[in-house]
Amino acid sequence: MTNLSMTKKAELDFSAWVLIKQARIEQMLEQALPAANLAPNTLHSAMRYSALGGGKRVRALLCYAAAEMCDTNITIADAAASAVELIHAYSLVHDDMPCMDDDDLRRGKPSCHKQYDDATALLVGDALQSLAFEALSQPMLCNNTGLQANQQISMLNILAKASGSTGMAGGQAIDLASVGKPLTQAELESMHHLKTGALIQAAVLLGAVRGSTTQMAAVRSYAANIGLAFQVVDDILDVEADTATLGKTAGKDANSNKPTYVTILGLDLAKQHAQQLYEDAITTLAPFGDSAQRLRELAGFIMQRSF
């Protein structure tokens, strides 16, 4: 599907990089999350159950890749990647609840409210959101990392806006309101720009916090394109993949009468659209040579996870 022409060696390098960063974010989240034997034990166990050991960590990978492009210190990238993954984990827990998408399966395991109960899932999501802001507001983050305190405040502000009613939570609200309604492609893109795109954009911008204005503008544009591509691929996966491959219930969106790129464009045009978004993302990185290689490879990774 993608036009990436990676050499075998570069491909291997990227796969190794992904594995290293996935292990790294797992370790960071492990450290950030309270121990399961710390009171309240059930809440802490459920937080760990929901945030650890699953997912491709695409947002963390994007954050680390942007950090490599912009020479952002790894300690800052660790905190940013953790914060973004904690927000993502909270959103999954709440989205799966009966009053929202009512999904019993997440990352191949029972979703949080099935494994525990609804009240615990509600508090898990709430506490994971708080923990994201706790991770990113560590007072030591400016020590020997080159980060200015006002840049750290800016990172917190970016994350808060990306998470809130004009970001991810707002996109979720539009998504809920759109069930069973015909949407234009523009309306669908606007919804996904908030629901998925805002946090993906935040992941990249936080990683790029030490970048120049030009670099920040480029990664912002890259993130907008790749964020939408990610969602188009998700919609294609919902139709093409099976539940075992997805680790969540397949055909869910189609069955729940939600508008998707596939229902609006058809499968072939949806694939073409994803490809165009991918190419636009790659184009914005052209001036940055090798420093942007990981971001390019990640764009391919996002495309390849499906077909």
Added chain:
Amino acid sequence: MTNLSMTKKAELDFSAWVLIKQARIEQMLEQALPAANLAPNTLHSAMRYSALGGGKRVRALLCYAAAEMCDTNITIADAAASAVELIHAYSLVHDDMPCMDDDDLRRGKPSCHKQYDDATALLVGDALQSLAFEALSQPMLCNNTGLQANQQISMLNILAKASGSTGMAGGQAIDLASVGKPLTQAELESMHHLKTGALIQAAVLLGAVRGSTTQMAAVRSYAANIGLAFQVVDDILDVEADTATLGKTAGKDANSNKPTYVTILGLDLAKQHAQQLYEDAITTLAPFGDSAQRLRELAGFIMQRSF
């Protein structure tokens, strides 16, 4: 009930101060919340419904009073008071949901999930929490306010910890787990120290951000005592007041078989306990003379709201 011997004039002054600050925090929240006609409209309407026009704003008042004691600039106090009230508002919306306390009434109106629906209430709480961190991470907050950027980061960290699994959300989890179980007074205090106390302490500490180490230590102790007193009074109110006075369902805790100070100590001892906590709170403020007058009066205010 309290031993406050305020002159008529001081009493009038305090009442006027409360009204002025209540109007001020209402205006600040009005500005911080997205307009109801901004998309997604239903989410924004529901956020405004839940956060505006209700409550005594005790946490905001404590924040403003601590700011007056410690000469914290009013712009900083505004942001801190808004953030704390937004966290409080989110917690009420989620606490009222069917899977938690299942309460239909809040501040004399239908609770958020009754006025809207469960999914909207879930997203309202989520988005109000994000908005709290957005309000406190405004990049301009250090401009001409005397606040250092690292102090602002510290404020964000205090709020995040007070809200999360070792603060308010953790207290809520312990509360849920304790329904129908016998608790000792120590266990009950530990639960309330998190559930209500953590955010009340954060309110005071954020207001006192520009204070000296001595002032911070004193307000921390004040907050611990007054936070518990607040909860003891709440438990007494649950038994003594009627639904119309409370603006929420009276007798709720007793009926749901939750341990309270009244069930553990009995009504008379609970009242004595509240009085002792009040007196301890006042004692810690002794070295600070007139500058701590509002905090003293607020301690009285918290006691007087009941009996």
